[in-house]
Amino acid sequence: MGSDLLDQAATQEFEIFKLGHPALRLRSEEVNPSEIGSEKINNILVRLKQTKQTVGLSAPQLGINYRIFLTELPTRLSSRYLGYTPSPLQIWINPSYTVVDDTMLGGCESCLSVPGYIGRVLRPAAIEVQALNEDGKSVIETLSGWNARVFLHEYDHLDGILYVDKLAEDPEGRKELFEKSMWEVIEAEKRKAGDAEWLARFRLKQ
């Protein structure tokens, strides 16, 4: 048993690969279901869980090109986002999905692989997802709102797609990507002005 690696994992944060690294642009490989529970896969899961994230992290962001990601929607963010259901940490292996509500909703996304930016992306309102969990059991769930968004953002990483590839456009046809510091200024102004329409475009609560 590679306990050295696991011990290391327990005390170490792993590097998150940034935009420009080729590992982020590959189509990642399916996990052989018979390998779930193996040392190799368990090590990947430990690395994912050990690395600080906000709501999700995919294996390719650690330079590991397998179709695995995790999601975790902490309760503290439910006061910020519209259509957000807190959800405990979940591991998704070989995930797939079908769209069950194709109403496209805007929302503000950011990514540890694209530090310092926030962008608006349109995502379907609801999806049905299927995946294997860390015990190798099949899981089927319907996700909506932010929960669907987080799943789809992470799923895109498995196909080498980043949210900056999918930016929505403002009414003047400009891609909606903001430097985080600028975003904070704009959001504060919009909140002060009580601009409900602007906040709703980003699925933010008033």
Ligand SMILES: [Zn+2]
């Ligand atoms: Zn990301």
